[in-house]
Amino acid sequence: MTFSEILVQLRGVYPELVLSILICAVIGLDMLVPLRLSRVACGLLSLAGTSLALLFAFVEPGRPGMEALTFGAAVTHDRIAAFFRILLLLGASASFLFLLRSDETVGYRQGEYCALILGAVLGACFLVSSDNLVLFVVGLETLSLCSYVLAGFLKHERLSAEASLKYVIYGGVASGVMLFGLSYFYGLTGTLSIEACARALLALDAGGPSMRLAAAMILLLILAGVGFKIAMVPFHFWCPDIYQGAPTPVTAFLAVVSKGAGFGALLRLLSPFFAASTPALTTFDVPVLFGCLAVVTMTFGNLVAIRQGDVKRLLAYSSIAHAGYLLLGFTVAAPVALEAILFYLFVYLFMTFGAFWVVVVLVNRLGSSSIDAFRGTAAKAPFLFAALFVCLISLTGIPPTAGFAGKFMLFKLVVGAGIDQMAAGARPLAAFYFFLALAGVLNSAISLYYYMRIARAMVFDKSEGETPMGEDFFDRAGAAVFALPTLALLYFTPVLDLIRWTAR
Amino acid sequence: MTVIFYLSAIIAVAATFLAITRTNAVHALLYLAVSLLAVAMVLFTLGAPFAAALEIVIYAGAIVVLFVFVVMMLNQGTATIRRERAYLTPSMWIVPGLLTLVLFAELVCVVAWVPEAAGAPAEAIGPKAVGMALFGPYAIAVEMASLLLLAGLIGAFHLGRRDEE
Numbered sequence: 001m002t003f004s005e006i007l008v009q010l011r012g013v014y015p016e017l018v019l020s021i022l023i024c025a026v027i028g029l030d031m032l033v034p035l036r037l038s039r040v041a042c043g044l045l046s047l048a049g050t051s052l053a054l055l056f057a058f059v060e061p062g063r064p065g066m067e068a069l070t071f072g073a074a075v076t077h078d079r080i081a082a083f084f085r086i087l088l089l090l091g092a093s094a095s096f097l098f099l100l101r102s103d104e105t106v107g108y109r110q111g112e113y114c115a116l117i118l119g120a121v122l123g124a125c126f127l128v129s130s131d132n133l134v135l136f137v138v139g140l141e142t143l144s145l146c147s148y149v150l151a152g153f154l155k156h157e158r159l160s161a162e163a164s165l166k167y168v169i170y171g172g173v174a175s176g177v178m179l180f181g182l183s184y185f186y187g188l189t190g191t192l193s194i195e196a197c198a199r200a201l202l203a204l205d206a207g208g209p210s211m212r213l214a215a216a217m218i219l220l221l222i223l224a225g226v227g228f229k230i231a232m233v234p235f236h237f238w239c240p241d242i243y244q245g246a247p248t249p250v251t252a253f254l255a256v257v258s259k260g261a262g263f264g265a266l267l268r269l270l271s272p273f274f275a276a277s278t279p280a281l282t283t284f285d286v287p288v289l290f291g292c293l294a295v296v297t298m299t300f301g302n303l304v305a306i307r308q309g310d311v312k313r314l315l316a317y318s319s320i321a322h323a324g325y326l327l328l329g330f331t332v333a334a335p336v337a338l339e340a341i342l343f344y345l346f347v348y349l350f351m352t353f354g355a356f357w358v359v360v361v362l363v364n365r366l367g368s369s370s371i372d373a374f375r376g377t378a379a380k381a382p383f384l385f386a387a388l389f390v391c392l393i394s395l396t397g398i399p400p401t402a403g404f405a406g407k408f409m410l411f412k413l414v415v416g417a418g419i420d421q422m423a424a425g426a427r428p429l430a431a432f433y434f435f436l437a438l439a440g441v442l443n444s445a446i447s448l449y450y451y452m453r454i455a456r457a458m459v460f461d462k463s464e465g466e467t468p469m470g471e472d473f474f475d476r477a478g479a480a481v482f483a484l485p486t487l488a489l490l491y492f493t494p495v496l497d498l499i500r501w502t503a504r
Numbered sequence: 505m506t507v508i509f510y511l512s513a514i515i516a517v518a519a520t521f522l523a524i525t526r527t528n529a530v531h532a533l534l535y536l537a538v539s540l541l542a543v544a545m546v547l548f549t550l551g552a553p554f555a556a557a558l559e560i561v562i563y564a565g566a567i568v569v570l571f572v573f574v575v576m577m578l579n580q581g582t583a584t585i586r587r588e589r590a591y592l593t594p595s596m597w598i599v600p601g602l603l604t605l606v607l608f609a610e611l612v613c614v615v616a617w618v619p620e621a622a623g624a625p626a627e628a629i630g631p632k633a634v635g636m637a638l639f640g641p642y643a644i645a646v647e648m649a650s651l652l653l654l655a656g657l658i659g660a661f662h663l664g665r666r667d668e669e
Contacts, residue, residue, distance in 0.1 A: 071641075072641035112658050112662040122648075123652070126644075132641075132645065134642060145652065149659030155662075
């Protein structure tokens with residue numbers, strides 16, 4: 001590839017290009033401003049730049065000739081990539097709002113914080129739009145490396161440093177396991193193309209007993225790496241400690257952007273397995289495997305969340321449970337399934353950010369994220385409480401929120417698959433699908449209990465002594481930015497159009 | 505070539521196993537260096553001499569030296585100097601030395617007479633081919649890797665810097 005050819009190819013990755021330039025710009029800016037202005041200056045520059053990247057991500061996919069700009073089949077411009085880019089950049093922009101509001105990182109230079117968030121999003125963007133396993137792994141590692149440092153950003157606090165160290169060790173092992181699987185894959189098939197990945201695995205599967213075992217093993221090893229990112233049981237052990245120890249804006253970032261990127265990677269690698277025309281692997285059925293993982297993940301997350309006393313830890317288990325709900329979408333082979341997954345991810349972004357926004361403000365004022373510290377705060381910050389309440393009932397899946405619509409789509413999908421299997425005469429499989437839907441509904445009922453524990457503490461419990469609680473304009477504005485879409489996303493047609501366009 | 509490949513692979517696995525089971529950091533590093541040399545030998549037998557050379561220069565050379573520097577910086581004072589002398593007793597060198605000797609014998613074999621033998625890879629991938637691949641189909645991955653390093657640098661800078669005020 002000559003230099004001029006590379007310049008032409010760069011036109012295909014404008015959002016990523018903007019992010020890369022922004023990383024350098026924000027570090028440069030941080031050298032010029034005094035420490036007390038560091039947060040505002042770097043935060044605003046990053047927010048503006050990320051918004052520009054988001055604009056490109058919206059406009060670019062429709063441009064003619066984009067299909068040719070692939071850097072020699074290294075990146076792809078398909079619809080899933082376009083959708084996830086928008087989702088991730090939206091998440092990144094929101095993360096900078098969090099940075100501007102949270103007082104937890106004050107006292108440190110914020111240029112590095114912004115650069116690391118931007119680096120993580122850049123890695124995530126390439127992760128979801130790569131068509132080559134080398135780029136896939138480099139993107140994943142960039143996302144991970146930045147997340148490790150972000151988790152330990154408050155380097156003088158024990159919990160934060162501990163979170164970072166745990167994250168590095170778990171993450172390193174998960175990456176290693178996945179790379180081990182990928183090296184088998186490359187050794188046996190001789191291809192690094194992600195597009196050919198599923199086909200190559202199926203060809204391996206048809207090649208005799210030992211190859212069949214290899215195909216199953218490769219799939220499971222890759223799943224370990226991606227399962228770590230989305231906090232799927234049994235790769236979830238890192239999640240509660242890191243969510244609790246990391247600064248709250250970072251926790252929100254990990255819960256939404258890192259998890260969203262993980263789901264993007266999963267869809268990218270395995271989506272052919274969910275097409276109706278793809279034959280099943282002989283060793284196990286991929287949709288059934290995902291069904292079992294989904295039930296275990298959501299049940300574990302919800303049951304353990306009940307006993308948590310710290311809101312960030314509780315939201316960590318809740319985010320494990322939500323990974324379980326999302327995995328339900330992977331059990332059905334149809335475009336509708338993709339639509340349900342993408343819609344749920346979009347809703348998840350707003351309701352999770354909304355809940356974390358209120359936690360950020362409460363932690364600013366109270367200095368603690370335990371449920372006990374939140375007692376009696378509803379009366380002093382009614383608007384924030386209302387926003388949190390909306391997000392919590394949306395996380396539970398109660399109408400009229402968008403969370404209800406998201407869960408309804410997922411459960412309807414699974415029930416529909418069950419009815420189809422019943423009509424086709426496959427009774428055990430039909431029963432399995434009905435069981436999945438039932439497990440989902442029961443789990444939502446369990447989650448209502450622990451989400452309402454937070455709300456109850458804020459409204460009914462009396463606080464001991466004076467709580468320094470209140471709310472100002474920016475607290476309210478931010479809460480509204482996340483809570484209003486949580487209420488009304490269902491009726492917002494551009495988003496629905498985008499999702500239908502992606503899933504078609 | 506096949507025999508040499510498997511022999512090097514066994515040495516690599518054994519040395520890595522010994523490296524992670526040592527309780528003494530310096531001993532572990534010694535085995536790590538042997539393991540990296542064995543991996544370089546594996547790469548050589550697979551027809552990637554350039555990658556093998558990089559493995560030795562960068563990993564067995566620069567990175568192991570960095571590790572040794574860190575170990576030295578963490579242990580300071582006369583008491584530790586005496587202890588450090590005790591680390592590298594002659595008996596400590598026997599096993600790594602033997603493993604390295606085997607690797608050296610392999611290298612002599614390969615350089616002296618094996619390239620024409622049956623089982624050698626069809627063509628060795630030289631530096632030019634590696635360069636063409638890096639700036640051809642992998643151009644974007646290379647750029648992304650450089651940003652990964654930049655992110656690592658920024659992270660290290662944040663964790664290592666002294667606080668202002």
